[in-house]
Amino acid sequence: MNCEDYWNDLTGPEPEVDFEAHLAACPACTARYAAGRPVAANLRLLAADMKRVTAPPRVEARLLRAYRERYGQPVPPARELHRWWAAAAAVLLAAGALWTGARSPERPRVASNSPVAIAAVDEQDAAFVPLPNAAGSPQDDDVDLVRVELPRSAVTALGIPATDDSDSASVEAEVLVGPDGMARAVRFLN
Amino acid sequence: MKPPESDHQLFERLRAGQEQAFLALYQKRQPALYRFALQMSGSASVAEDITQDVFMALVRDECGYDPSRGSLAAYLFGIARKLLLRQYERRRSDVPVDTGGGEAGFAELVDDADPLADLTTRERVEALRRAVASLPRRYREVVVLCDLEEVDYAEAAVALGCPIGTVRSRLHRARSMLAVKLRDERHGGASVPAWKAARCAI
Numbered sequence: 421m422n423c424e425d426y427w428n429d430l431t432g433p434e435p436e437v438d439f440e441a442h443l444a445a446c447p448a449c450t451a452r453y454a455a456g457r458p459v460a461a462n463l464r465l466l467a468a469d470m471k472r473v474t475a476p477p478r479v480e481a482r483l484l485r486a487y488r489e490r491y492g493q494p495v496p497p498a499r500e501l502h503r504w505w506a507a508a509a510a511v512l513l514a515a516g517a518l519w520t521g522a523r524s525p526e527r528p529r530v531a532s533n534s535p536v537a538i539a540a541v542d543e544q545d546a547a548f549v550p551l552p553n554a555a556g557s558p559q560d561d562d563v564d565l566v567r568v569e570l571p572r573s574a575v576t577a578l579g580i581p582a583t584d585d586s587d588s589a590s591v592e593a594e595v596l597v598g599p600d601g602m603a604r605a606v607r608f609l610n
Numbered sequence: 611m612k613p614p615e616s617d618h619q620l621f622e623r624l625r626a627g628q629e630q631a632f633l634a635l636y637q638k639r640q641p642a643l644y645r646f647a648l649q650m651s652g653s654a655s656v657a658e659d660i661t662q663d664v665f666m667a668l669v670r671d672e673c674g675y676d677p678s679r680g681s682l683a684a685y686l687f688g689i690a691r692k693l694l695l696r697q698y699e700r701r702r703s704d705v706p707v708d709t710g711g712g713e714a715g716f717a718e719l720v721d722d723a724d725p726l727a728d729l730t731t732r733e734r735v736e737a738l739r740r741a742v743a744s745l746p747r748r749y750r751e752v753v754v755l756c757d758l759e760e761v762d763y764a765e766a767a768v769a770l771g772c773p774i775g776t777v778r779s780r781l782h783r784a785r786s787m788l789a790v791k792l793r794d795e796r797h798g799g800a801s802v803p804a805w806k807a808a809r810c811a812i
Contacts, residue, residue, distance in 0.1 A: 463753065466735050470649075475658060
């Protein structure tokens with residue numbers, strides 16, 4: 421038996437037990453094992469950095485469409501319907517202000533060409549944008565997420581250009597609606 | 611306060627046509643799956659497709675999930691991994707593999723000093739990102755699952771279709787390989803083998 425067999429998990433029916441026993445008796449493998457420890461600590465930094473990376477919202481929108489095609493469109497209860505319209509109206513009113521008054525600052529510079537690093541920066545764009553009329557609203561956790569679909573013509577009329585990558589007649593947005601029925605924040609999905 | 615629903619409960623409800631259960635399961639599980647696919651493919655568009663396909667299998671009830679064989683999370687990682695393998699076969703575009711630091715006879719370190727000790731946090735993260743991306747696939751996947759996504763060894767074993775001991779030994783080996791790669795990068799070239807794999811009488 422040599423050291424590589426232990427590292428390659430070729431030591432028999434109880435490789436973990438054998439590996440631990442070997443480490444206790446082999447200074448060279450103990451040193452090799454120890455070399456990985458600071459790496460494990462550093463990997464926690466990378467893990468923390470990656471935590472904000474998630475799939476783009478359009479994936480959820482596509483899956484939801486597929487789910488509804490399979491299982492049928494749910495009928496929203498009256499209360500939800502009321503909020504849907506409230507949210508849609510709030511989006512229409514706020515969208516123009518968002519575009520003209522709350523233009524996002526210059527995109528952060530990406531230090532790396534790695535798609536992983538670029539994805540981490542891109543995900544910041546998927547965050548909810550607070551609506552101007554929600555500035556004085558109380559911060560509460562009891563908010564509903566309402567998905568709305570707006571005619572593209574209504575959005576473009578407010579000064580938001582249609583994107584090149586979409587040929588649909590509407591745009592989807594998600595709106596956070598507070599318990600008072602007022603929209604707090606919005607994000608556009610496409 | 612009501613305890614959060616388990617994955618299995620959400621899975622049963624989504625199969626009964628309850629959309630909220632599907633959304634809850636998606637929002638709970640997609641971030642780690644997307645990051646796994648992103649780290650393994652190096653491509654945001656591939657990661658997006660893989661994430662979508664994994665959950666589409668759930669929507670279409672094509673996944674054949676059996677709770678007695680492991681957690682739903684492990685099963686979803688397993689589907690993602692199989693889809694990624696199909697991508698590799700189709701495109702032959704795996705992230706470049708540095709075989710010099712690979713399977714056999716790679717240079718070892720004699721000390722356990724942190725090879726990134728004098729770098730800023732951002733520099734450390736970028737150096738690690740490059741080093742992880744250059745690992746051979748089977749070592750990269752255990753590092754991404756166990757060290758980056760904090761999947762436990764038992765779940766990783768289900769996802770990878772191998773014994774727990776193999777997960778553990780690959781992880782030890784992957785960390786050693788990363789230590790070598792990081793040190794090499796810092797010192798601008800291949801490290802001098804200060805320790806060679808030796809025959810051992812034990």
